[in-house]
Amino acid sequence: MITSFYIRSFELSGGVSADTQFHFQMCIEKFGVAMTTGSNWDFRLPTEIHFGWERLSTLSAVLTNLGGRHVFAMIGRSFLNRVGETGLKDLLGPVELTVFTDIEENPSINTVDTAAARCREAGADVIVAIGGGSVLDAAKCVALLQKNDGSIRDYLYQVRKPERRGLPLVAVPTTAGTGSEVTPFAVITDPEKNAKPAISYPETFPDHAIVDPALTISMPTPVAVSTGLDAMTQALEGFWSTRATEMTRAMAFRAITLIYRNLEAACLGKDRDAIEKVTLGSVIGGTQMAMIGNTALHPLSYPLTLDYNLRHGLACAIYVPAFLRYNQPAIDARFSDLLTVLGLRTIEEFAAGFEALMQRLDAPTRLSALGVERAAIPQIVKNGVGRSTAFNPRPLTEETMIEILETML
Known part of the structure; x- marks a missing residue:
């Protein structure tokens, strides 16, 4: 059907x-x-x-x-x-x-x-x-x-x-x-x-x-924040994935714009229109995800949920700014129209804006805030590599992933 x-x-x-x-x-x-x-x-x-x-x-x-x-x-x-x-x-x-x-x-x-x-x-x-x-x-x-x-x-x-x-x-x-x-x-x-x-x-x-x-509407604010950031992360991964098609990328584009523009008002203001748009962004993003899956961020989230008791959506989103910066050479051209629609000029501006949004939502942005120490990062990376890691737009090795996570302490 x-x-x-x-x-x-x-x-x-x-x-x-x-x-x-x-x-x-x-x-x-x-x-x-x-x-x-x-x-x-x-x-x-x-x-x-x-x-x-x-x-x-x-x-x-x-x-x-x-x-x-x-x-x-x-x-x-x-x-x-x-x-x-x-x-x-x-x-x-x-x-x-x-x-x-x-x-x-x-x-x-x-x-x-x-x-x-x-x-x-x-x-x-x-x-x-x-x-x-x-x-x-x-x-x-x-x-x-x-x-x-x-x-x-x-x-x-x-x-x-x-x-x-x-x-x-x-x-x-x-x-x-x-x-x-x-x-x-x-x-x-x-x-x-x-x-x-x-x-x-x-x-x-x-x-x-x-x-x-x-x-x-009745979601507690911490749950709304975590699930909304999960939806945003899934859409971003879908947009930059090497598995993306024209159809799935169009859906990811729409999901990103809906969620990024409305998540704060939906979570903190319980604004009805914003809630509808975040919900719509979530189902559109989920539909494209059903086609192509995720990339590096979701596998990396699992050690944080299992070992540091962090909600799933927060464990995914915490990696977004660092991976936007790392992926920048491979995604600049693809993100051009998206940045224009969002009123942003560069990937760095997007990464900084995403981090600021997380801070306003009281979501953690540094691994050290979870109790992660530098010595634990190699094991997080080892446990956080999956097949979907290969679909990141810029190639990753365990060594480069360790370097990325070290910037997040």
């Missing part, structure tokens, strides 16, 4: 981990996503996107169209606290319901396997996920395991490959940042290995994404 966009004012302007990158070719072969040079490319996604204010009210109709009779609802606790079980039942309509809320930030293998077993026991025929990126990632894995044997560990480490799609999945994000609702990616934490492996099978695309800006 070719992606359907129900997006108001969608005007296109002109990390994943190492394990995630392994599966890109499978997505290309199944969904016609071409990573070609020059002007040849294809673009197709299987997720149907419904965007706009109060679109959550369409959830019951979407479930009816899917033929869902028993819903396994994976729900973020904050959302369930707001609406209550009665409100949730009203949203879902006349269906049997099993609710699962035990999903932590950075969900673990055990959490996914436990939820998958609960879903099988319930006899559910459709899954609804309402929450942040952790909830959506976990739900993709649970859906997959309903039709494929084994633990999610088997798929994270490629012991098994899916034989079929899982249960139908409707993804409803309550944050504006991860883009998980429109991608096949799911990052799961493996506490035993202190690692964050990922899956990226074509079978894990959600069937529907309901993207309602109203759901993001």
